[in-house]
Amino acid sequence: xxxxxxxxxxxxxxxxxxxxxPRIAGPCSLVIFGVTGDLARRKLMPAVYDLANRGLLxxxxxxxxxxxxxxxxxxxxxxxxxxxxxxxxxxxREDVWxxxxxxxxxxxxxxxxxxxxxxLRDTLLEPDKERGTGGNHAFYFSIxxxxxxxxxxxxxxxxxxxxxxxxxxxVVIEKPFGHDLESAKELNTVVNKVFPxxxxxxxxxxxxxxxxxxILALRFANQLFDPVWSSHYVDHVQITMAExxxxxxxxxxxxxxxxxxxxxxxxxxQLMALVAMEEPISFEPHELQTEKIKVLSxxxxxxxxxxxxxxxxxxxxxxGSEKVPGLLDxxxxxxxxxxxxxxxxxxxxxxxxxxxxxxxxxxxxxLGRRVTEIALVFKRAPHLPFDQTMTEELSQNALVIRVQxxxxxxxxxxxxxxxxxxxxxxxxxxxxxxxxxxESSPEAYERLILDVLLGxxxxxxxxxxxxxxxxxxxxxxxxWAASGKPDGYEAGTWGPQSAEDMMARHxxxxxxx
Numbered sequence: 294x295x296x297x298x299x300x301x302x303x304x305x306x307x308x309x310x311x312x313x314x315p316r317i318a319g320p321c322s323l324v325i326f327g328v329t330g331d332l333a334r335r336k337l338m339p340a341v342y343d344l345a346n347r348g349l350l351x352x353x354x355x356x357x358x359x360x361x362x363x364x365x366x367x368x369x370x371x372x373x374x375x376x377x378x379x380x381x382x383x384x385x386r387e388d389v390w391x392x393x394x395x396x397x398x399x400x401x402x403x404x405x406x407x408x409x410x411x412x413l414r415d416t417l418l419e420p421d422k423e424r425g426t427g428g429n430h431a432f433y434f435s436i437x438x439x440x441x442x443x444x445x446x447x448x449x450x451x452x453x454x455x456x457x458x459x460x461x462x463x464v465v466i467e468k469p470f471g472h473d474l475e476s477a478k479e480l481n482t483v484v485n486k487v488f489p490x491x492x493x494x495x496x497x498x499x500x501x502x503x504x505x506x507x508i509l510a511l512r513f514a515n516q517l518f519d520p521v522w523s524s525h526y527v528d529h530v531q532i533t534m535a536e537x538x539x540x541x542x543x544x545x546x547x548x549x550x551x552x553x554x555x556x557x558x559x560x561x562x563q564l565m566a567l568v569a570m571e572e573p574i575s576f577e578p579h580e581l582q583t584e585k586i587k588v589l590s591x592x593x594x595x596x597x598x599x600x601x602x603x604x605x606x607x608x609x610x611x612x613g614s615e616k617v618p619g620l621l622d623x624x625x626x627x628x629x630x631x632x633x634x635x636x637x638x639x640x641x642x643x644x645x646x647x648x649x650x651x652x653x654x655x656x657x658x659x660l661g662r663r664v665t666e667i668a669l670v671f672k673r674a675p676h677l678p679f680d681q682t683m684t685e686e687l688s689q690n691a692l693v694i695r696v697q698x699x700x701x702x703x704x705x706x707x708x709x710x711x712x713x714x715x716x717x718x719x720x721x722x723x724x725x726x727x728x729x730x731x732e733s734s735p736e737a738y739e740r741l742i743l744d745v746l747l748g749x750x751x752x753x754x755x756x757x758x759x760x761x762x763x764x765x766x767x768x769x770x771x772x773w774a775a776s777g778k779p780d781g782y783e784a785g786t787w788g789p790q791s792a793e794d795m796m797a798r799h800x801x802x803x804x805x806x
Contacts, residue, residue: 544625
């Protein structure tokens with residue numbers, strides 16, 4: 294009977310039910326296309342080292358770079374060394390580095406060069422024989438989406454995508470997953486012609502963050518929260534990803550894309566799905582994906598769109614003590630660009646649990662501060678046995694999950710002010726990852742790369758999730774395309790007035806994190 298592909302090393306003394314023990318990847322290699330790019334230098338190569346430093350990679354692991362540079366294996370090793378020294382999360386250890394660097398290989402070539410992919414195939418035979426990687430290879434596409442078809446075709450032509458019962462081949466895709474529903478379907482078709490869906494891993498680095506994964510623990514490991522996690526008690530949900538940086542130098546990527554495509558379609562809609570999903574039967578990948586798909590299938594835009602969406606474009610202003618330019622003055626952006634740097638929309642989930650509860654999603658550049666959070670804002674108590682003056686400073690209770698930068702959870706509730714009179718004010722109960730745990734959280738890419746090598750797709754969106762997300766967003770994008778220019782907002786503020794007006798129509802207001 295043929296052996297299954299080895300995804301992880303198994304300790305014969307280990308009780309498989311004990312999830313506290315670390316999962317260690319089995320024999321394999323990782324090929325990075327676009328290895329000279331910023332993502333590879335700042336995130337991918339340091340994450341590989343950090344995994345090795347934590348003992349989570351097999352002794353014979355191989356890292357292979359593919360690019361046009363005229364490098365040999367040693368040159369590539371120096372590039373990885375510099376990236377690790379500058380960006381790795383864990384301390385540099387010479388013994389770990391020496392063992393890891395023995396598996397470095399580099400292949401020079403372009404995506405349309407048949408000979409280069411033949412060299413890549415031959416190069417991967419070396420670690421298979423010398424380091425025992427066993428024909429198990431993951432291909433990381435840190436490249437523009439328009440290069441996917443030719444790279445997939447080359448992997449197929451050269452036999453690099455072929456897998457047997459004893460080996461596996463996987464592909465890792467960075468966002469964007471298309472620019473609308475039609476292009477997403479085309480992209481999925483291109484990739485699935487070469488790799489079956491269970492071998493495709495679409496990276497959404499937000500889903501690799503510890504705090505995002507803690508949503509599942511918070512909801513399903515604590516009886517405390519489940520009874521109030523519904524429309525019976527929740528008034529609305531706000532999901533915010535705000536950045537204080539501008540877009541100088543990023544026009545080539547961002548112009549024509551915009552905030553909604555860049556952040557809402559993937560990060561924020563995925564966060565919404567985790568908040569709104571029902572409890573899965575287990576945390577097996579297909580069970581989690583099934584529950585997320587149910588949520589996305591039930592999600593609708595609140596109409597009309599001109600009253601329940603908002604978009605903006607930052608103008609010159611002050612970011613702290615620094616005077617910063619507006620988008621149209623940033624290098625590379627046309628003076629008539631209609632690319633939005635702020636986007637907000639109101640959604641509803643047509644399910645028994647969430648009927649009547651709006652989900653407000655917003656993201657933007659050059660906002661008041663850098664923060665990502667999920668806030669469940671609760672309904673006011675139906676009867677308060679207090680005079681209005683006693684509670685005039687009391688706002689609605691809220692449960693806030695802070696994704697970044699200071700990861701943790703805040704519970705806001707009312708408490709009596711010390712003194713002889715009855716006066717109630719808001720107080721916060723805080724949980725902080727940094728204070729509660731001595732071990733620092735791994736970078737998102739560490740968790741996600743390890744899951745790829747283990748073959749665990751729990752945190753990766755599948756075809757249906759990607760297409761349903763675009764199905765939600767496409768009507769909004771089409772409405773904006775027919776609506777002229779975005780509204781302006783001053784850098785350092787919290788977005789355009791139209792976003793405030795949107796919430797005011799609902800009798801609510803945005804949080805100021």
